[in-house]
Amino acid sequence: MMEIVFGKMQDQMSERMRQRPRLAKLIKRVFGYTLVGNYARALTFKELLDQLPLTEFKRIMDLGCGYGEYAFMLADALPQATVTALDINQTSIQNIERLAREHGMDNLETHGNTIDTLQDRDGQYDFIYSVDVFEHIKEEEMPFAQAKEKLRPGGYLLIKIPSREQLTILPEDWFEDHHDWLEDEHIGQVYELEDLENRMKKEGFEVVYTAYADGWWSRLGWELGYLSHKAGPVWQLLCLPFAKSMVWLDRLVHRRKNGNTIQVIGRKRA
Template sequence: MQYDPIKRSLGKVFNRNPFLRILFYRLLDLLLLRSWYIRRELRQWKKTAPNKAKILDAGAGFGQYVWRLSQMGSDFRITGVDVKQEQIEDCNLFFRKKKLQKRVEFRQADLTKFVEPKTYHLILSVDVMEHIAEDEKVMANLNQSLKTGGMLLISTPSDLGGSDTHHHHDQPDQVTGFIDEHVRDGYNADEIKDKLKRAGFTSVKVEYSYGKPGNIAWKLSMKYPIMMLNKSKFFFVLLPFYYLLTFPVAWILNHMDVRKTHNAGTGLIVKAIK
């Protein structure tokens, strides 16, 4: 299933003015369980963050996490990079309208080539690595771009069903996923730890996210709506009513998931220290 067309359609609706854009960010924070985990880790990181911390969002997309970080620290210097030029232009325009251009900037970049030696205290990589075939090259580049002691924070699907892949009954060798843009089905916890250590990180902590509660919440808040939107854009009209019914349940399940330690899950939260 192609996820990008749905994102573009949502972007057109919510990018009409800054108020709608911020509303969109807040909705994503509520609906996306990975955002719950990332915000938890950012709150923890902020407790020891240096003054005028330099932060990179590697694969910034709509700029959701750049916005969050810009509100967390008034002296943070934040760079967002993405391979899509239209996303870069759109984000720069929004942050200029919010008068944040002096400490927030977006640039087009290919992460397999992007290196800014010893520049950043924190780098985010939220649902990016699963889209990149040359992931170890990117990990090495991000390691070089961190200051000593800096942290790379990764959210990515695990190999325990994170990409929701399915084998075709009539073609067993053909595999499709819920999001077709993924180049791998997900990471094994030991695999991603080994890759990061080969890339130069000295300490790597990996934990599962999207346990049983989170997996149900993801289906309610993301999978089923996106499947219906792919079938018909008319479902945009029904979305508010759908979420009115399902969101309270998903919200409770997200709370349960982010507060538990999971022995297995369809997502991974990775903290790698240089």
């Protein structure tokens, strides 16, 4: 039976955790995954994977893999598939390569450049996903067309990004530094769900699934996690169980009519 587990190697990926490995293992055992935003993101991604015939896939791409947590998750769960972790951050790619060697993950490969430089792979991928990456790219430069070229006919493209309009609960001036970061980094946070769906259709995909995620309760969990992280590691750990419970509660009560994230799955026409 396929088991998809997120965050198995957080203690080995986090530079701070690697400095105190014994303490990191204890924290992991007691609290589980410690970053609330990534935790919520992973729950949403796993829900999206339920919409796909994962066991049929032979070649998968993590487009903008970051630390590689999803690439490791899928390479571990799908030994029959080859997973390509692609990112322009060379440090991330080097760390992914190191961990893949240490754990004997022969089905995890890397590419430290943009998708258009991935040579001789047109029409080879069954599934390409990009989780919270396209919002960092100008709208006209988002690589929908390049991803389509790499997919086989009938292959799937999954895009998850923050929605243009964000639900907020606590006073916004408590998050002023985060808003400053967003203005510089989220140059592509320009879509609501219908916009992203239309963009996928415009690029020649058949849309097979759309959804909002991360409503009010999830937002509260993220806000508490963010503020406690700023307050220091002790406060972060003390607040973590409650913040994660808010994320779970959101999955139970959210009606998906709006939310802070949008996700669309498209299929390349045969």
